Amino acid sequence: MNKIKISLITALILGLLPLVGFAQFDFDINSLFDTYDPNPSPNSIVTDFYLIWSANTYVPYEYQGRALASQGSEVTIEAIVSLSSGRADNLNYNWFIDGIFQENKSGYGKNTLSFSVLQHPGGYHVVKGQISNEDKSIFEERSTKIPVVEPELVVYSGFSDQASKTSLVSAEKISSFTAKPYFFGIKKIIDLEFEWHFTGQEPIISSEYDASVLNLSISEKEDKEVLENSLWVSVKNKTEAKQSAYQTIKIQIY
Helix, strand or coil: CHHHHHHHHHHHHHHHHHHHHHHCCCCCHHHHCCCCCCCCCCCCCEEEEEEEEEECCECCCCCCCCCCEECCCEEEEEEEEEECCCCHHHCEEEEEECCEECHHHCEECCCEEEEECCCCCCCEEEEEEEEECCCCCCEEEEEEEEEEECCEEEEEECCCCCECCEEEECCCCEEEEEEEEECECCCCHHHEEEEEEECCCCCEEECCCCCCEEEEECCCCCCCCCEEEEEEEEEEECCCCCCEEEEEEEEEEC
């Protein structure tokens, strides 16, 4: 009987030995998987940080420049951030417009800012963006200046790609003029209303898709001298009363 008890105790001790030996190792089951911590680590550094902005203003499709901001238009700014480790969308973003903290538009992951332009033409808005992590081991800030311009209107004669201030037309032919708007805060061209005036003819007011084009027909004149007249065109934003522009060109009729 005693031999049986001793055998059971010995078996129990031997059975526990593997468990004791196993517990001596610092084993982490997560090390079996390829895990990725999305949060910036304390040793993470900012390798790149800059602000880019865009305005929702209208420009002709062939325009190669930048769409500029005008009063009443919308501007969107994005913070472009690169880190040595972790994800930039887990950072805290603080936004300031002309020195005023935008609390409702700031916070973790809020890397874009949109606002309506309030400054008058010739002025500008200054936007500052700050980035930081929870323990403040990361903190950077950048600023950008956004100039505000007047909406513009440029008139082209015929098929020319050069703006016209004077145009020579024949009294016996139909002459075409195109008014191209720039920097209006609109979503579609029919949000603009065009108004054409030529002395001696009824004004043409339209918001149709082809309203920016005028086909001018001039009756035959009695003498052979070159006559001079004026063509006047204006455009206004139907959705934003502060945005309008006009242009006048001289018409020489032969």
